[in-house]
Amino acid sequence: MEFITTALILTCTYALLAAGIVILYKASRVVNFAHGEVAIVGGYVFYSSSTFAGAPSLWYGIAGALVFSIVMGAFIYLAIMRRVLGEPFYVPILITIGLAIVLKSAIIVIWHANQVAINVGVRPAVWLEGGATLSYMDLATVAVTAVFFLLLHLFLTHTRTGIQFRGTAENPLLASQRGVNVNFVLSLAWAIAAFAATLSGVLYGGRAFLSTESVTIGLAGLTAALVGGLDSLRGAVAGAFIVAISQYLTVRLIDPVLSQALPFLVLLLTLTLRPWGLFGTREELDRV
Amino acid sequence: MVRATANLRTSYLEANEILKRPYQRLLVASIFVCLVALPAASSGYFLHLINQCFLAGIGALGLSILTGYCGQISLGHAAFMAIGGFTAVILKAHLGLSFLVVLPASAIAGAFAGCIVGLPSLRFRGVYLAISTLAMHYSIIYLATAYQARFGSSASAGIPIDDPRIGPITLSGETSWYYFLLIFLSAVTFGCFNLVRTRAGRAWMAIRDRYVAAEALAINLTRYKLLAFMVSATLASVSGCLMAFNANVVTVEKYTLDLAIIYVAIIIVGGMGSILGTLMGAAFITLLPYAIDTLFDFLPRNWRFGSTLFGVQTGAVGLCIILFLLFEPKGLAELWRRIETYFARWPFRYRPLDAVRR
Numbered sequence: 308m309e310f311i312t313t314a315l316i317l318t319c320t321y322a323l324l325a326a327g328i329v330i331l332y333k334a335s336r337v338v339n340f341a342h343g344e345v346a347i348v349g350g351y352v353f354y355s356s357s358t359f360a361g362a363p364s365l366w367y368g369i370a371g372a373l374v375f376s377i378v379m380g381a382f383i384y385l386a387i388m389r390r391v392l393g394e395p396f397y398v399p400i401l402i403t404i405g406l407a408i409v410l411k412s413a414i415i416v417i418w419h420a421n422q423v424a425i426n427v428g429v430r431p432a433v434w435l436e437g438g439a440t441l442s443y444m445d446l447a448t449v450a451v452t453a454v455f456f457l458l459l460h461l462f463l464t465h466t467r468t469g470i471q472f473r474g475t476a477e478n479p480l481l482a483s484q485r486g487v488n489v490n491f492v493l494s495l496a497w498a499i500a501a502f503a504a505t506l507s508g509v510l511y512g513g514r515a516f517l518s519t520e521s522v523t524i525g526l527a528g529l530t531a532a533l534v535g536g537l538d539s540l541r542g543a544v545a546g547a548f549i550v551a552i553s554q555y556l557t558v559r560l561i562d563p564v565l566s567q568a569l570p571f572l573v574l575l576l577t578l579t580l581r582p583w584g585l586f587g588t589r590e591e592l593d594r595v
Numbered sequence: 596m597v598r599a600t601a602n603l604r605t606s607y608l609e610a611n612e613i614l615k616r617p618y619q620r621l622l623v624a625s626i627f628v629c630l631v632a633l634p635a636a637s638s639g640y641f642l643h644l645i646n647q648c649f650l651a652g653i654g655a656l657g658l659s660i661l662t663g664y665c666g667q668i669s670l671g672h673a674a675f676m677a678i679g680g681f682t683a684v685i686l687k688a689h690l691g692l693s694f695l696v697v698l699p700a701s702a703i704a705g706a707f708a709g710c711i712v713g714l715p716s717l718r719f720r721g722v723y724l725a726i727s728t729l730a731m732h733y734s735i736i737y738l739a740t741a742y743q744a745r746f747g748s749s750a751s752a753g754i755p756i757d758d759p760r761i762g763p764i765t766l767s768g769e770t771s772w773y774y775f776l777l778i779f780l781s782a783v784t785f786g787c788f789n790l791v792r793t794r795a796g797r798a799w800m801a802i803r804d805r806y807v808a809a810e811a812l813a814i815n816l817t818r819y820k821l822l823a824f825m826v827s828a829t830l831a832s833v834s835g836c837l838m839a840f841n842a843n844v845v846t847v848e849k850y851t852l853d854l855a856i857i858y859v860a861i862i863i864v865g866g867m868g869s870i871l872g873t874l875m876g877a878a879f880i881t882l883l884p885y886a887i888d889t890l891f892d893f894l895p896r897n898w899r900f901g902s903t904l905f906g907v908q909t910g911a912v913g914l915c916i917i918l919f920l921l922f923e924p925k926g927l928a929e930l931w932r933r934i935e936t937y938f939a940r941w942p943f944r945y946r947p948l949d950a951v952r953r
Binding site for chain 1: 662668670715718719721722723725726727729730731732733734736737853856859860863902903905906907908909910912913914915916917920921924
């Protein structure tokens with residue numbers, strides 16, 4: 308029972324991260340290496356804004372995280388990424404790597420690399436048989452992830468902007484010729500991705516400590532996105548599930564140190580056997 | 596005038612010269628003389644910094660060959676350096692072999708690892724290759740961690756290693772290291788300058804610019820991509836080995852992903868596809884933290900809070916990557932070229948000829 312709940316919660320964290328990476332890849336063919344950093348900085352912002360008025364307040368935290376993710380996403384796109392559209396593939400990747408370093412050092416400069424735990428409701432809420440408990444945070448994790456994916460799905464299929472979004476992902480040139488504001492759509496993509504990352508950062512910080520080391524969850528999210536297929540949201544969830552389960556099993560059964568390298572072993576296996584991932588479309592652009 | 600003849604070549608032999616203009620020869624000669632005379636006129640601390648630059652330069656030239664010339668993105672450079680470092684540990688500290696055996700051995704180990712890490716490049720390009728080298732990085736580092744935990748004196752302290760001996764000379768002080776590294780780096784630089792002009796170098800550039808066209812010109816992609824990975828990993832491994840001897844300790848904590856990114860930053864700041872630029876970038880990125888440290892001394896005391904300096908030092912590397920990619924994508928090499936052109940054409944101000952840039 309404990310196995311199922313832990314795996315489920317890890318899956319949720321990774322799925323949110325992977326969803327952000329997938330959204331960005333679909334929208335602008337950029338693989339975001341700074342995703343874990345955005346997540347953890349988002350978690351720190353949530354922590355700071357929730358304790359802003361003295362006693363921890365959930366609503367201040369949510370407001371802070373929301374503002375952070377929108378400003379962050381729009382800033383990254385408008386100030387940096389827009390300028391390198393159409394450059395060779397390695398330019399955007401290296402820029403996100405640079406961004407990752409800058410964000411990581413922001414944690415050191417602004418929060419002095421302190422370990423921080425987000426403390427909103429870790430009391431056990433549900434007792435399960437076998438001694439396992441689910442805290443409010445765990446319940447919130449699952450609920451938030453489900454709601455996020457549901458809203459994302461509704462947004463992409465039922466709203467005008469969502470349809471414009473899909474059009475831009477399909478063919479940006481054609482979309483802009485049909486009057487879609489591509490810059491707006493792409494900033495929105497970055498904002499949504501940053502929001503998803505912030506959510507997972509907050510949820511991660513609710514159960515473990517946030518520190519500069521926890522940015523490695525970004526790599527786990529990246530692996531999840533790749534295993535599921537870089538351009539498939541369904542795949543993001545499936546990939547997150549696979550990565551979470553294999554990581555949990557390695558920690559419990561084999562060696563905790565190996566769990567650091569494990570996502571990458573899964574990744575190498577996927578890249579060798581099925582480079583386009585479980586649900587991804589097989590394209591001839593980036594692979595031979 | 597002398598400088599008007601610099602672009603006019605009358606024989607194929609002249610076209611092959613690396614230093615085409617007289618002032619370039621003068622410049623290189625005077626820089627070399629300065630470097631040879633430097634230890635007499637500088638402190639040990641300064642020599643230490645220069646040694647770090649030299650070490651970074653050797654490793655960065657490897658990445659420059661792979662990324663700048665062959666166009667393959669690699670985030671596995673720190674892993675290659677770890678291979679050099681741990682080869683040094685295994686052969687020197689545990690088996691007690693001579694430095695003159697260890698250095699070539701680490702080169703061979705690096706080439707072997709490069710060949711394996713390069714294998715995915717035959718199947719993927721672009722982002723996927725970068726991610727697969729990242730995966731390789733973590734796999735190699737896992738092995739190194741396991742080795743250190745098993746055979747090190749303690750899991751966290753690292754494994755000590757003696758000063759190397761070459762015949763009667765022991766490389767221990769900064770000055771002896773300085774001369775050794777100066778000779779070594781000069782040899783590597785000379786080798787790289789010539790390597791990129793050989794058949795292999797031209798093949799790499801063809802693959803970088805358009806791999807389909809390269810294949811149509813009967814360039815064996817498999818062979819030359821693997822060769823680029825092997826050369827790159829060899830240089831990285833050798834520099835990792837030298838760094839291990841220089842620091843007298845090998846610890847797996849040093850070979851992080853951040854180290855690999857620092858090397859990527861070096862070739863971006865220096866300029867992709869330029870050996871001169873790579874050396875400039877190595878000096879720039881290596882000295883950057885020390886420069887920031889010096890700048891911080893001028894700031895008011897209450898700004899220098901605890902870890903702020905460290906944060907700014909690491910963040911500056913990331914900022915350099917972003918700013919150079921946005922505003923000067925060809926790096927310091929391009930700045931240098933512009934200065935050179937300005938003086939070559941002085942007092943006229945023609946636009947530089949873009950067609951002959953590469």
